[in-house]
Amino acid sequence: MIFTTPTEYAIRGMAELCGRGGADRPVMLDDLVIGTTLPRDFLAKVFQRLVKSGLLKSAKGRGGGFMLAKPANLISLEEIINAIDGPIHVDSCVVGLAKCNDAQPCPQHDLYRPVRERLKEYLKTTTVTDLAESLKTKQAWVRIVGAKTIEKSKVTNGAY
Amino acid sequence: MIFTTPTEYAIRGMAELCGRGGADRPVMLDDLVIGTTLPRDFLAKVFQRLVKSGLLKSAKGRGGGFMLAKPANLISLEEIINAIDGPIHVDSCVVGLAKCNDAQPCPQHDLYRPVRERLKEYLKTTTVTDLAESLKTKQAWVRIVGAKTIEKSKVTNGAY
DNA sequence: CGATAAAAGGAGTAGAATGTCCTTTGTTCA
DNA sequence: TGAACAAAGGACATTCTACTCCTTTTATCG
Numbered sequence: 001m002i003f004t005t006p007t008e009y010a011i012r013g014m015a016e017l018c019g020r021g022g023a024d025r026p027v028m029l030d031d032l033v034i035g036t037t038l039p040r041d042f043l044a045k046v047f048q049r050l051v052k053s054g055l056l057k058s059a060k061g062r063g064g065g066f067m068l069a070k071p072a073n074l075i076s077l078e079e080i081i082n083a084i085d086g087p088i089h090v091d092s093c094v095v096g097l098a099k100c101n102d103a104q105p106c107p108q109h110d111l112y113r114p115v116r117e118r119l120k121e122y123l124k125t126t127t128v129t130d131l132a133e134s135l136k137t138k139q140a141w142v143r144i145v146g147a148k149t150i151e152k153s154k155v156t157n158g159a160y
Numbered sequence: 161m162i163f164t165t166p167t168e169y170a171i172r173g174m175a176e177l178c179g180r181g182g183a184d185r186p187v188m189l190d191d192l193v194i195g196t197t198l199p200r201d202f203l204a205k206v207f208q209r210l211v212k213s214g215l216l217k218s219a220k221g222r223g224g225g226f227m228l229a230k231p232a233n234l235i236s237l238e239e240i241i242n243a244i245d246g247p248i249h250v251d252s253c254v255v256g257l258a259k260c261n262d263a264q265p266c267p268q269h270d271l272y273r274p275v276r277e278r279l280k281e282y283l284k285t286t287t288v289t290d291l292a293e294s295l296k297t298k299q300a301w302v303r304i305v306g307a308k309t310i311e312k313s314k315v316t317n318g319a320y
Numbered sequence: 321c322g323a324t325a326a327a328a329g330g331a332g333t334a335g336a337a338t339g340t341c342c343t344t345t346g347t348t349c350a
Numbered sequence: 351t352g353a354a355c356a357a358a359g360g361a362c363a364t365t366c367t368a369c370t371c372c373t374t375t376t377a378t379c380g
Binding site: 026028029030044045047048051058059060061062063064065066 | 354355356357358359
Binding site for chain 3: 004005006039040041042045059060061062063064
């Protein structure tokens, strides 16, 4: 995994939220996590940060919950990552050779640049809309193939 | 960082080893870590695994140390990563949507494929030779620019 | 042989990451 | 107004990561 666990939850949570109508109306956390493996209370913390970052809006009390702060197609993966991990993360060099950055490049830095640029572009252009769509397609697929294959696929858990 | 810390140390350690003659003769850990920030004892554990994986050879006793088990230009980043983190790591989906792999793709998986392929190619084609070269170039550069700028660059620590 | 040298391996530690629980705050509805 | 409801926030528990230290094994040299 490229991101931290909180960021992964943020991404999955946003996707679920959008898929469950969170673009239009508040969705409760208790509803959001049904049928997922998302840890409710931990996700609550993550969502708090997304609220503070302006990607989500929250409403307390009856009829409350979380909803997207702007249209799903205007929220990119990059924004979600920045909100949780901070912007440094993606820019960091794969190789991990110390004391090397854009201002003070090393050859590896330049070799890795095309990879990094492509990754950044992907993160910039992929939006919550895309994620929700992916989720929907996959859920349909899972429904067709059935539970046995899924159980079997758990062997490759971690390799998504 | 894309890798785990042990893998980062493995990569840096291999680069240092190669740069200090480890392609031709054994180099002691105590010598290897001089002038680096590599944690000696922890790196020892990491190197043990590289020995077991067949990327390094070790020799005990006087005149002992570690050396590359094969020519530096035949040891790729991919092999080092596989030796420490295991092969699953790079294949894992950026997005972290559960239950999705090459056999059971989801749309995101396909969108991310070009990025992943490029990354894999980079990891396959970059060798310890390249790393050692990078290290040498950077060290020369550091010598020219001097200590003050390096101190300053610590602000961006983590963003290499 | 024995002294020294170096990696191998086991065991333990500190701190961070992850996850849970409980109380507080604010909102809505009857 | 007050009862229920849902997020906010604090405090805690647990697990994992990143080290460190110490002993053991193996090799070399005098």
